[in-house]
Amino acid sequence: MLETGDSISFAQGDTSLAPAITNSPDSVKVNNIFIIGNVKTKKSVILRELDFTTDYYYDWNTLLEILTADQKKIYNLRLFTSVEITPLITGNNEVEILLTVKERWYILPQIIFELADRNFSEWWTNQNHSFSRVNYGLRLSHSNVGGRNEKLKFAGQLGFTKALDLQYSKPYIDKKQKHGLGVQLSYKENKTVAIKSLYNKQVFYTDENEDIIKKSFVAALRYTYRRSYYNYHFLSLGYSSTWVADEILTENPEYFQHGGNNLRYAFATYTFRHDRRDNVSYATDGELLQFSLTKYGIIFTDELDEVEVNITANKYIKISDKFHFNTGLTANWFLSESQPYPLVRGIGYSPNFIRGYELNVVEGQQLYVHKNSFRWKFVDWEIDISNMMKLEQFSTIPIRLYLSANFDHGYVKDRNNIPENSRLANKYLMGYGTGIDLIGFYDMVFRFEYSMNNSKEGNLFFNFSAPF
Incomplete structure (x- = not known):
């Protein structure tokens, strides 16, 4: 018989299936589902993720597989620090x-202290770690408004970029919990x-009087349709308006391409996402497939x-509890020969990078x-600080450390063949190295890596998110 302690648990990204049960039944009927610990979260939000129902017979091993998958889905709501599912056999199958x-903890006031540059290495090396290139301010977020998994975020920012940002999303607006809406201003x-790139480095311009030389406004509405547990459809409609001072057009006459100071357009984006990752912050198992088309x-x-x-297209392969291999391919195309500079993409701009080339940008159409990482988890701790911190949401500090071996490669096609950027554009690029990944409180990620590229340049790099 399965006792209370035999459970499927999930905390801070790790999952462990209960030991095999002797004399386990061939099939069982689920009578009731009891949820405890959801003080603020509505029961319906959790039940939406369950792929089983009451008063139905399941093969025992099939039920265990369903519970394992459901527990990962509930954790990926990012509403809970731990999720545990326990099947209790009550007799008679x-x-x-x-x-x-x-x-x-759902309401989080956060101090904004962020680098304005593409990554830490760009700020430290290319921009001489100048604190004038830091953004600071206050961000207020509520990640579970009304206990319905609604997100509300407001940010006021000063520093390198002055900004105001308001976001609200409601994942479900119907009783069947398939349709959602979101808005952003x-x-x-x-x-x-940044007005252009030369020799695969960004070129910045500052007005000598330190006047404001760029203003931008974006408003967008997003519709979400979640037909099944792992498949999402998004349709976004928005409007963007950007103004720049005359000096920018003097420095780069093709900044907007049409010769004026304003770039205004409405846009529409359709996105399909299939997401079966075990942890959206730092995946070790599952897959992610995403396609988007923007007009x-x-x-x-x-x-x-x-x-x-x-x-x-990313694949995360869990070899064992301590070892896993991740591989991911990203492709991006613009249909036109060239784009206004605010739309320019390439390697070096998040999330597209090749390790070893963090100091460079390679722009094109x-x-x-293709990124690859083989990782070994050599530390998995959970530090209990409940004697010092009485709030349950902060009573434990998880620490996981991974040693990684990495290999990335890729290519950028620049149809314009800009001579100053020819060293890396239209060339096969490769980078490899090793690193240590730290996953901490609330799945925060810190990466320390040493990487070499096929230009025989090596450096130490520091990043704040998973590579893919």
């Missing part, structure tokens, strides 16, 4: 399901602007008429990046 969660001002210039097509296609 019947079970009760006990689902225990530990809620996160964003305004930014800059006194220093820039639904109206104001005289200022911009462009189409962008993006494909991401087509890019292909």
Whole structure:
């Protein structure tokens, strides 16, 4: 018989299936589902993720597989620090399901202190770690408004980029919990602007009087359709308006390509995402497939008429509890020969990079990046600080350390063949090295890597997110 302690648990990204049960039944009927620990979260939000129902017979091993998958889905709501599912055999081939969660702290005021540059290495090396290139301010977020998994975020920012940002999303607006809506309003001002790239480095311009030389405003509405557990459809409609000072057009007459100071356009983006990752912050098992198509210039097509296609395909292979291998391919295409500079993409701009080339940008109209990491988890601790911290949401500090061996390669096609950027554009690029990944509280990620590239340049790099 399965006792209370035999459970499927999930905390801070790790999962462990209960030991095999002797004399386990061939099939069982689920009688009831009991949820405990959801003080603020509505029961319906959790039940939405369950792929089983009551009053139905399941093969025992099939039920265990379903519970393992459901527990990962619930954790990936990012509402709980731990999720535990316990099937309790009550006799006569019947079970009760006990689902225990530990809620996160949902209202988080955060001090903004962020680098304005593409990554830490760009700021430290190319920009001489200048604190004038730091953004600071306050961000307020509520990640579970009304206990319905609704997200509300507001940010006020000063520093290198002055910005106001408001976001709200409601994942479900119908009783069947398949349709959702979101809205975003964003305004930014800059006194220093990247105007082009030369020799595969960004070139910035600052007005000698330190006046504001760029203003941008974006408003967008997003519709979400989640037909099945792992497949999502998104449709975004928005409007963007960007103004720049005359000096920028003097430095780069093709900044907007049409010769004016304003770039205005409506846009529409369709995105399909298939997501079966075990942990969206730092995956070790599962897969992610995403396709997006964006049309820039639904109206104001005289200022911009462009189409962008993006494909991401990542596979996360769990070899054992300590070893896993991740591989991911990204491809991005613009259909036109050239784009206004604010739309320019390439290797070096998040999330597309090749390790070893963090100090460079390789701009063009087509890019292909293939990333690979083999990782070994050599530390897995959970430090109990409940004697010092009485709040349950902060009573334990998880620490996981991975040693990684990495290999990335890719290519950027620049149809314009800019001579100053020819060293890396239209060339096969490769980078490899090793690193240590630290995953801490609330799945925060810190990566320390040493990488070499096929230009025989090596350096130590520091990043704040998973590579893919």
